[in-house]
Amino acid sequence: MTARPRSRMSRFNVSALVLGLAFLYLPIAILVIYSFNASKLVTVWGGWSLRWYAEFFNDRAMLDAAWMSLRVAAVSASLATLLGTLAATALSRGERFKGRTLFSGMLYAPLVMPEVITGLSLLLLFVALNAERGFWTVTIAHTTLTMCFVTVVVQARLGKLDRSLEEAAMDLGCDPLRAFVSVTLPLILPSIVAGWMLAFTLSLDDVVIASFTTGPGSATLPIRIYSEVRLGVRPQINAICTLVLGLITVVIVAASFATKLTSARGEGAAPL
Template structure:
C-alpha cells in the first residue's frame, strides 16, 4: 500500500490553488458591496441587480447563448457523422485528408483559424454577423465532438446492429434505434463540450463577428480594457455556474451510460 507523502499533498494543493483560487476570488468579489473591485466592502447582491439593468451585457449574453446552442447542435450532428464515417467506412479514398481536416482545429492556433475564416467570408462577400460566428464556432467545435463520439464507436459492440440488420431492419432505422441510443451519452457530452467552447470563445468570434452580433466574451473584453466593473464579476460568476452545471450534468450522464452498458453486458453474458 502506497503512502501519501507530504510533498504529493502539497503539490496537489498548490496545483488546485493555482487553477481555482483566481476563480474563487472572482466569485467572492462578485458579492462585494464596494464599487472598487479590489476593496472588500461586505456582502451584497447589488451588482447582480445592476446587471439586470445592463441591456448591452444582457443582449451580448443572449447572443452568445443563441450562437452556442446553434453551433453546438450543428457541430454535434456533423461531428457524429464524421465519427461514423471514420470508424465504419473503412479505408476509403481521401480518408487521410478527411481525418486531417476534421482534426485540424484541435492543433491549429485560434488566431489562424479566425483569420482564415475572416478571409473566406470576405472573399465570398458574406456580411459578418450572427451566422458567420455560428459557422465559425461550428468549425471550431466539430472536431471535439468527432473525437468524443469516435472513442465511443471504437469500442462499440456491433452484434446488436448486426442482429437488427439480419432481422430486416433498414440501416438508417438501425442507426436511429440501436446505435444512436447506445452512443447517446457520448453525443450529449460532445454537445455540452461544444456549447462550453462556443460560449467561451473570444479570438475566433472577434475575427468573424459584425454589427449586432457582439458576444459576451467580446463585450467583457471591451469593458475590461477601460477598467473592471463589479458587474463583470457578476456575469463571470453566472458563466462559471452555467459551465460547472453543464460539466456536472455531462459527468452524470456519462457515468449512467457506462453503468447501463455494464449491466447490459452482464445480461448478455448471463
C-alpha cells in the first residue's frame, strides 16, 4: 500500500494565516503592552509601570461606569438567555403554530436592523411610558438586542437534537416539562452557555443603544470611554481595555471548562 502524501501548507497559506492573525491580534497586543507604559504620551514608550492601573482604580467615575456595565451585562445576558431559550424552543417545536413565520420575523428583525433605529425606537417607548432612564432601561434595551442572538444559537442546537430521546422519557412516565428539563436541557446546555457569553459580550461592548437609553449618572463604561477618547486618548484607557480583555478571557475559559465538564458527564451517563 502506498502511503498517502502529507498535506503541507503552502507559503501563500502560511502568509495569509500570519497576516490574518496579525491583523486581528496585533492591535490588541500593542494596546496591552502600552497599558504598562510609564509615559503620559500614548505613542512614546517610557518604561514599564503599573501607574495607569492605579489611576483607574482611583478614578471613581470610571469605576462606577465599569460596575454599571458589568451589572447591565450580567442581568441582560441572563434575561436574554432565558427568553431566547424559550423562543428557540417555541420555534423548534411549534411547527404547527400559525404565527410562526411572523413571530420568527419579528424575533430576528433586530439582527439586521441598524442599532440607531433600535435605540431610537426604544427611547421613544421609554419616553411614552414616562420611564426614568437608567439601569433598567439600558438592561431592557440590551435584553431586546441580545435575545435574538441567543435564540439563533440555541435553535441551531435544538434543530440537530434527536427528539426521540425526549419522547422516550415521556413514554417512561415523564411529563413534557420534566422530560425537557431532565433530557433536553442538559443536551443544549453548551449552546445556552455560548448564548449567554455572546449576550454578555455584546452588552458589554454596546455604545449606540446604551447612549439612547441611559440617563444622568448611569453611563456605561463604553460610553465613558468614548466620551473621553474624543478629547484625546489617555494611557489610562489602555489599562481599562486590558482589564476588560482579561475579564472576557476569564469568562470564556471558565465557560469552556464548564461546557467540557457537562459534555463529559453527559457521555459518561449515556448508555452503552
